[in-house]
Amino acid sequence: MKTQNKRILITGGAGFLGSHLCDxxxxxxxxxxxxxxxxxGTKNNIIHLLNKPNFEFIRHDITFPLYLEVDEIYNLAxxxxxxxxxxxxxxxxxxxxxxxxxxxxxxxxxxxKILQASTSEVYGDPEVHPQPESYWGKVxxxxxxxxxxxxxxCAETLFFDYHRQHSxxxxxxxxxxxxxxxxxxxxxxxxxxxxxxxxxxxxxxxxGDGSQTRSFCFVDDLIHGMCLMMNSEDEFxxxxxxxxxxxxxxHELAEKVLDLTGSKSKIIRKxxxxxxxxxxxxxxxxxxxKLGWTPAVKLEQGLKHTxxxxxxxxSSS
Ligand code: NAD
Ligand code: UDP
Ligand code: UDP
Numbered sequence: 001m002k003t004q005n006k007r008i009l010i011t012g013g014a015g016f017l018g019s020h021l022c023d024x025x026x027x028x029x030x031x032x033x034x035x036x037x038x039x040x041g042t043k044n045n046i047i048h049l050l051n052k053p054n055f056e057f058i059r060h061d062i063t064f065p066l067y068l069e070v071d072e073i074y075n076l077a078x079x080x081x082x083x084x085x086x087x088x089x090x091x092x093x094x095x096x097x098x099x100x101x102x103x104x105x106x107x108x109x110x111x112x113k114i115l116q117a118s119t120s121e122v123y124g125d126p127e128v129h130p131q132p133e134s135y136w137g138k139v140x141x142x143x144x145x146x147x148x149x150x151x152x153x154c155a156e157t158l159f160f161d162y163h164r165q166h167s168x169x170x171x172x173x174x175x176x177x178x179x180x181x182x183x184x185x186x187x188x189x190x191x192x193x194x195x196x197x198x199x200x201x202x203x204x205x206x207x208g209d210g211s212q213t214r215s216f217c218f219v220d221d222l223i224h225g226m227c228l229m230m231n232s233e234d235e236f237x238x239x240x241x242x243x244x245x246x247x248x249x250x251h252e253l254a255e256k257v258l259d260l261t262g263s264k265s266k267i268i269r270k271x272x273x274x275x276x277x278x279x280x281x282x283x284x285x286x287x288x289x290k291l292g293w294t295p296a297v298k299l300e301q302g303l304k305h306t307x308x309x310x311x312x313x314x315s316s317s
Contacts, residue, residue: 007031007069009112011062011103012076014041016182017117017175020223021074022046026055033068037061040079045182062099063091066106072230073114075103078152080119082145082273083188089147096151097158104162107169115171115230116159118239120280121149122174130247130281133174133239143275156239163237171229171236176243176282180219180302181309191216194254195303195310198263208272210251215281217244218302221295228291236290243282244295253299260303 008025012018013034018041025032026049034046035058049055060066062077078095079085085092100116107114123131124139139149162168179191187193197204225242248256254267287293 005029005031006071007033009033009035009068009070009073010076011035011074011099012041012078012117014038014043014046014057015076016041016045016080016180016184016187017178017219017222018074018076019045019182020180020219021076021226022049022055024223024227026052030054032056033058033070035060035062035066036077040081040084040184040187042184062102063094065102068106069110070112073103073107073112074117074226074230075100075114076117078117078148081188082148085148086144089144092147093151096148096155100155100158104158104168108162108166113169113171113230114159115173115226116155117226118156118172118174119148119152120174120176120241120243120282121145122153122156123280124149125275125277126279129279130245130283131241132283133241133286140275144273145275169234171232172238172240173226173229173242174239175222176217176241176280177214178217178219178222178243180306183306185310185313190214190250190253191303191306192310194257195261195307196314198257198261198265199307199310199314201263201265203268204254204258204265205270206250206254206267207270207276209269210254211249212272212276213247213249213279213281214253215244215247216253216299216302217242217295218297218305221297225287225291225293225295228293232291240286240290241282241284242287242293243284244299245282245284246299247279247281248299256300256303257307260300261307
């Protein structure tokens with residue numbers, strides 16, 4: 001895929017997805033600048049890259065301006081777990097909105113191509129199922145999830161306005177639930193919660209009756225799709241859905257994790273958080289047609305890798 005060495009900025013590069021993206025771009029020989037304030041990410045995720053000559057880590061909060069010279073930008077900075085993005089909701093909106101303005105301003109100044117990590121949350125609690133990119137979504141503007149959902153929607157608006165008004169080269173991907181090694185054990189999202197609970201023989205916490213659905217994508221597939229998007233023809237700006245269309249209820253996920261870990265944990269019920277989407281599944285025909293991308297890793301296979309990772313870190317802590 002690589003044609004030449006580029007200087008690439010990854011905001012949120014010390015997080016779950018960002019660190020995998022750093023790995024990939026460093027291994028391709030690019031000069032990678034990882035900018036992160038370590039709110040949910042950690043230096044541990046990128047520690048193996050710190051001694052590489054083509055990798056640099058900068059601790060910085062993207063709600064403040066940043067001046068760098070780069071060819072490409074992947075904008076991933078933003079807490080993604082509901083627990084974390086609701087911890088300081090004003091900062092979450094600032095990260096999405098002020099952060100986008102700063103990285104777009106940077107891209108404009110240095111004429112860099114810029115990709116936004118948007119989200120399936122722009123569809124909210126969807127009335128159209130599965131969700132194509134043409135669906136405008138059903139989002140509560142004033143609920144506890146709004147800081148994330150509306151922040152990401154506004155970031156998309158900014159990307160498209162910088163594209164139309166300032167001719168910026170933009171790329172927007174809407175990422176659906178992605179899981180894998182390097183999720184934080186206390187991340188709070190369902191896959192890491194269930195695996196950690198199963199491995200430590202704690203109760204598995206299903207919120208609501210477990211009939212709500214999600215479609216889970218393994219991290220390697222997602223990163224591959226993101227890179228294909230960055231390197232696709234300039235005319236294709238998106239938004240494009242990236243996710244695995246295999247849909248499961250949360251109850252099915254719990255059963256699978258119990259089965260794969262051989263855990264004796266019990267399933268318990270907790271209340272369903274407000275505005276929790278009831279169903280979510282991407283239509284990925286656009287990604288298939290435009291990027292030749294389709295996810296390859298089945299849930300069971302991806303869960304096995306993730307369980308292996310958590311077993312290792314839990315036994316060493
Ligand atoms: P994550 O929380 O592991 O990573 C986010 C990173 O951004 C962290 O390293 C965090 O410290 C950093 N960050 C947060 N606020 C910042 C700020 N103001 N300045 C600088 N750095 C900041 O989450 P992730 O799953 O790796 O998500 C990465 C991106 O992908 C996010 O933008 C998220 O919205 C998007 N996304 C992820 C998923 C998913 O399922 N993983 C789904 C949809 C969208
Ligand atoms: N910005 C930045 N780095 C740069 C250029 C701009 O962080 O290299 C920020 C700066 O804070 C600015 C924002 O990006 O406010 C938007 O830049 P733009 O040029 O679009 O707008 P303006 O500078 O006119 O406000
Ligand atoms: N969930 C759950 N138990 C948990 C964590 C989450 O049942 O310990 C549910 C949550 O209510 C939601 C689904 O799993 O219906 C996915 O939640 P997650 O936080 O992973 O992502 P999102 O809601 O943003 O898709």
